[in-house]
Each structure stands twice: as C-alpha cells, then as structure tokens.
Amino acid sequence: MSKRVWLITGCSTGFGRELVKVVASKGEIAIGTVRKQEQIAELESINPNLVKGVVLDVQKQDAIDEVAKVIEREFGQLDVLVNNAGYGTLGSIEETSEDEIQRQFDVNVFGCVRMMKLALPFMRKQRSGNILNITSIAGLNGFPGIGIYNGSKFALEGIGEALAAETKHIGIKVTNIEPGPFRTDWAGRSATFNESSIAEYNESANKNMDSIREVSGNQIGDPVRAANAMYEVTILETPPVHLPLGGPAYKRVGIRLQEFKEEVEEFRYLGRPTDYTEEELDKMNG
Template sequence: MVKTWLITGCSTGLGRALAEAVARRGDCLVATARSTGALEALRERYPDTVRCTRLDVTRPGEAAAAVALAESAFGGLDVLVNNAGFGFLGAIEEAEPDEYRPLFEANLFGLIETTRAALPALRRRPGSRIVNLSSRAGLSGSAGFGYYNATKFAVEGLSEALADELRPLDVRVIIVEPGPFRTEFLGRSMAAAARRIDAYASTAQGRRRYRETNDGRQAGDPAKAVAVMLRAVDTENPPLHLPLGPAAHGTVERKFAAFRADVAAWRDISIATDFDDPA
C-alpha cells in the first residue's frame, strides 16, 4: 500500500536519507526544509510523487501549510516524521539564553506544533504513524549535552503521552533514538556555547573535543538506520522506542542498570512514605 509521508528537516542527514528512501520505494512524499533548494533534485527525479515546500518548524503556520499540501496533492497523510532540529554543546553554566532557547524552539516546540498541525489529517487515516526523532541523548544525560539532553528527554515524555492518547484511535507513535551516524550532525547541525569556563575543562569541554575528532567518522551507516525505520513504520505493531545502533543500545543498557541499582539500594527507605493510618 502506497503511503503519504511528511518529513521535516530533509536537506541533510537522516532526514534526507529517509526522504530519498521513501521516494525510491514509490511512496508519496512532502519533503520539507527551511530552504527548499537542496530538495529540488529529489522533486525532479520523482515529479509525480514528491512535493517540496519550505517548513521552518519554529514559524507558526508553515506546518499547517505543509499538511494541507499533502492532503491536496495526495489525498491525505499517513506518516509524519519530526526530524528537524540541531544539537548543542556546552556546560549548563556556560550557555546563555539566546544560545539555548532556539534549541528548545526547534527540537521541542517546533515538533509539538508540527504534530498538532498534522494530527487531524493523521486521525482520518487509521494505521497512520508519527515518527519522532529523539536520540540516545534522550535516554541518558551527559556533561556538555545538558541542553540537548533536555530537549530530547522532553520529546521522549511527550511522545509516550501522545502514544497513550492515540492508541485507541489506531495512530501509533515511534520514538527513534539514534546513536552516532555518519551525517552532518557533529558539523553544520551542532551549535556550541561561545563561553568556556575552565572548571568544566575535564567534563563538558571533553564533548567539544569529541566533536572535533569524530565528525565524519561516526560508525553508523545512515542507509541502514533508514532501513530499520521503514521496517518499523511498515510493521503492524511498531515499537514505541527504537534505539538505533550499538552505542544507543549500550546507553539503554547502562541507564537501566544504573536505574535498577538506585531503586534497589534505596527501595526499603524510599517506599515507606505513605501515612501510617491511611484515611
């Protein structure tokens, strides 16, 4: 069955790889980006099934226009992929509001508004899907990624609640949690705090060195990530959480182990918090 997709952030990275794969397999696609120039070659290769439009997720109204295009061009919408966003490096103390607030506007509030715009169309198509790009950074916090962690932790919680709301309506949510993949994420898609504080040289600033030495050398193959995402969208019973790559799975396992250890160590004390004589 041919599906109609709307994907945000298609100019580069996993969004571009997914858009290419969706078009190649014959599905209909509304490919979006803040600048559509990079999408024209895709539209020219697939003129019958691909439409391109500007979508800056931080600008109210542009998401609604993209959804309207999907409905007018292809008769509806089956899959929304919230991929647009960027990363940010810096210790919590180092970053200024004008540096970290745009991160929340793109990674969280833009995702919310795009989802809200698409939900009426998705609810009209039983079996539709919402794919939210989180990260292994949405599963475990680490020095230097605190603000990025915060946006992706929020995406996780929002997506879990949304999945609970939509399950009776036969709309499923998939949270994709990639580890490092060889895209432009550590390059053009990563911002950083301008200020550096010496106290964080051995912690948060180590992440800056990681960026410098790993950009373009990540182990993950975007084509393989996209293949897993397509399989998850197509399956009748998709996972709510979809970690991608061995690094992401390692993050999950370490987080669960540490969580269980804390709970077990403090259970007898922390569980004894009810009134002795309940009303």
C-alpha cells in the first residue's frame, strides 16, 4: 500500500477533525477516533474513500486492542499516530479530587502511552513512522489553576522525549506538538472546571481560570493552520522533538527559557557544590 495510514485520536472536533481533513486532502488514509457511534458517519463524510471512523475510549485497553486488529486486517500498516485525545481539568491542586486527578492522567498520559504501544509494533516492523503527541505549552510551564493538567502534559512531554531517543535509530520519529491558545473546545465543553471555595486562591487559581473562560472562543490560534503544520512536520526528513504552535506559545517558550536560565544561575552557589570532592572520591575509591 503506497498511501500513508494515519491513526488520529480525538476527532470529534478541534485539531483532530481538522487534521483528518488535511490528511484526506493529501490523498492519504485517516483513521479517526470518536467517542460515539453516531459521530462516525459525519466524520467519514469528509471523504468516504479515505476516512474511516472508529469508536474509541483511550482509557479502555480492550477497545484499543480492537482498533489494532482493524488496522492490521484492513490496512496492514500504520505510518502516523497522532495522540490528540485529551482534555483539561481546571482548579486549584488542593481542591481537585483524587478521582479527577486519576481521570486526567488516565486520559492525557496513560491513554497516550496505550496508543503508542499500539503503534510501535507496526512502526518497528516497517522501520519507519511518525508519532505526534499533542501536549501543550502547559507541558513546558506551570500555571495557577491548571496544575493537574500541567502535570499530565509535563509527563507526556518527558515520555515523548524519551521515546524519540529510544526509536530514532530505527526510523521512528517522535514530535511533541505544543499549542498555545487555539480556537477549539479545550476551554469550553471539553474542559472540567473544579470551582475553588478557598479564598486564598482567588488571586491565583481562580483568577487564571476566569481568564481562560474569558478568552474561550476568541483565541488567536487557527486550528486549520495548526493541522497543516502537523501534517508538514511528518514529511520532514529530520522533524523536531518539540514544535510549539502559535505566537503566544513561542513567546511563552522564550520567557520560560530565560526565567529558567536566570533561576539556575542565581542559585548555582547552593546546588552546584553538592558532589563529592576529587579528594573524597580518591579516598572512597582507593
């Protein structure tokens, strides 16, 4: 089969839906996952010859195993995995329930790892493939009011970096896609808001949650342009491990790098001299 086969999770709306359109427009095959059976027909109407919809909850290993069987039976290959399914839980860390924390990590982290484990046997056999993890600028910088979401995206960032190093020599390329604010449902119906009742968080967690609500629907980021950038990264001979998307993301990355460097240097006097001295090592190893 000469056409590339893509598996894109979270295609009901947003990045996933737009990426399916881009992939089909390029004459490639897009397997898109949705949460409800009734969403399949609408997804496949994008291009019935190139788009296949499947119902999938990334929290359920049995369902993931079934998708793997469909890919093997109908296509025999998998060239690109896009880990797009996910959501944001918002609220102070102290007031986010244990159940919600577990759910956030099960979807945003463990669900993505499950999908990687689906894709990797195909890609190892082919000695080629691309994995795109849709993380977030929130995977590089912690913000008040989204700390648990931050944690899930920080985790996916680290896993993606490690996987890139593990698979580079066998032709599998891994890129963490780090969007800033885009005009998707992330801050709308896709988000879970855990309202704070602790007054001390009014100027931190609650303030940032209010800002996120206010910008929802008016974000500067264009999901169509984002989807095109995601497609383009998969045809690069040497794609980056990190790809921020949008002006606000690049601005935040610049600020974060500068702040990190300044903080490390400021406290070098405290953290650096914690190794054994050369003399001590000579005595210990002698």
